[in-house]
Amino acid sequence: MNIFKLSWKYLMAKPLSTGLNILLLALGLSIITVLLLIEDQFENKMSRDAAGIDLVIGAKGSPLQLVLSSVYHIDFPTGNIPLDEAKAVSRNRLVKKAIPMGLGDNYEGFRIVGSNHEYLELYKVNFNTGKAWTKPFEVVLGSKVAMDKGFKVGDTFVGSHGIASASHEHDEHPYVVVGVLAPSYNVIDQLILTSIESIWYSHDDAYDPMELEQEVAKRGFPKTDESREVTTVLVAYRNPIAAIQLPRMVNARTSLQAASPSFEIARLYELLGIGISLIQGLALVITFIAGLGIFIALFNSLKERKYDLAIMRAIGAAKSQLFLLILLEGVILTFMGAVIGLFFGHLFIYILVITNEQGVISGLTPFVIVEKEWWVIAYALFVGILASILPAWNAYRTDIAGQLTR
Structure with missing residues (x-):
């Protein structure tokens, strides 16, 4: 048999x-699966984007807004800071590396980020x-930008002011694509990268046209005699003591603000x-x-099948x-x-x-199996065994003679 x-x-x-029992169970388990996938990939993505x-x-x-806008590029910047102050902080003995950003x-919704080659x-x-x-005005495209917009090396486009896609366009300052990045599976895939000088000149018409022919700063801060601003500075500590002293010094002694990505994201998870x-x-x-529905369905079907089970026992089926x-x-x-x-x-x-x-959601990978999903299957099987154990025991105790005489 x-x-x-x-x-x-x-x-x-x-x-x-x-079908109803399967659908109801699938609904509950699908919610658990979505949470597991988002939790696993969200944490991994956040860690990759903030590495270093x-x-x-x-x-x-x-x-939190400062971290989200500068590291993950999913919020509005808190404002600009004077270039001289940013340089002064970067020269602190506790700073190993400082990467300025504009x-x-x-x-069209993809953010243009001004920085130097250290960001790459x-x-x-x-x-x-x-x-x-x-x-100036040479750009490198993240893999997702290039794929979505169909850009290649040599193409040009015009940027828009602001974070939203429907903003004022800088018609007089077209960007030229000089490079396309391979997929990195982090935030840089969705960015348009250029020099800080490009950001400055796109918002300032009072510059010498000859400056457009000069090479931009590839490392550190751009050199300029004018009063300029940057948006943020990404800092790497020189030693563990810096984690205690540097944020406190910046927040207390300057007009700037220091925020730790690891601390702010941990606080976000808590919220x-x-x-x-x-x-x-x-x-x-x-x-x-x-599970309760499965139990009821099996228990009710058992009442209808007692005669069938008795026949099976009579023809030789074991308990x-x-x-x-x-x-x-x-x-x-x-x-x-x-x-x-x-x-x-x-x-x-x-x-x-x-x-x-x-945004962050677009960086998720839909069809990847995480280890915790095997526990979802194990949990479902446990629910099935638990729901059917009592009906199965009643079937085990089927009275052959009593059922057949009825």
């Missing part, structure tokens, strides 16, 4: 009840084509933790209800085979629910990614 085939036939005899950045120095305001422009080195980028910028816990609780409740028959039905239901739930979870992430071309 093929127990698996027989269990499957019994389940298919009531497709509506079976110990401190962000910028204008006074929200520390923000505030975009091209920070993320260990590789070029698909071309090279890094050497003159989001309550909402995530509530969603996880909802998913567990749905899964519990699905253990009847026990396994009912138990296997619960396991099949929950296994199918788990597989469909995992698929729905990945499908939902895929829809999120294709509907959010920019």
Whole structure:
């Protein structure tokens, strides 16, 4: 007797009840899957994007906003800071490396970031084509920008003022693509990179045209006799003591603000933790209800099948085979629910990614299996066994003589 085939036939005899139980279980498990995928990839992405950045120095305001806008490029900058003050802080003995950045422009939603070649080195980028910028208004495109906009080396475009895509265009300052980066799977894939001088000149018409032919600063801060500004400075500590002394010194003794990416993101996780816990609780409740539905379905079907089970016992089926028959039905239901739930979870992430071309969500990978997903399947099977254990025990105790005489 093929127990698996027989269990499957019994389940298919009531497709509506079976489908409803599977769908309800899949819904709960899909929510858990989405949370696991976002949690795992979000944390990994945040860690990759902030690698090598110990401190962000910028204008006074929200520390979290400063970190999000400067490291992850998902918020508005807090403002600009004087170039001279930024240079003074970078010369501190506790600073190993200081990378200046100029923000505030975009091209159709993709942010234009002014910096130097050290910013490329920070993320260990590789070029698909071309090279890094050497003159004003030369740009290097992240892989996602180049793919979405179809740009290649030699193409030109006009940037817009501000972070939003619908802003005033700098018509008199077209950018020239000189390089396209290979995918790095971090924030740099979604950026348009250029020199800080390009950011300055795009907002200032009072410059010498000859400056456009001069090479830009490839390392450190640009040299200029004028009163200029930068948006932020990314800092790497020289030693562990800097983590204690430098932020306090910057915040207390200067008009600038220092924010730690690791501290601010940890605080963000803490703020989001309550909402995530509530969603996880909802998913567990749905899964519990699905398990209860499977128990009720198996228990009710057992009442209808007592005569069939008695016949099976009469023709030679062992008690253990009847026990396994009912138990296997619960396991099949929950296994199918788990597989469909995992698929729905990945499908939902895929829809999120294709509907959010920019930002943190767009950096998620929909169809990647994380280790915790195997625990989702194990949890589903546990629910199935738990829901079917009592009906299976009742089947084990089937009274052959009593049922047949009825």
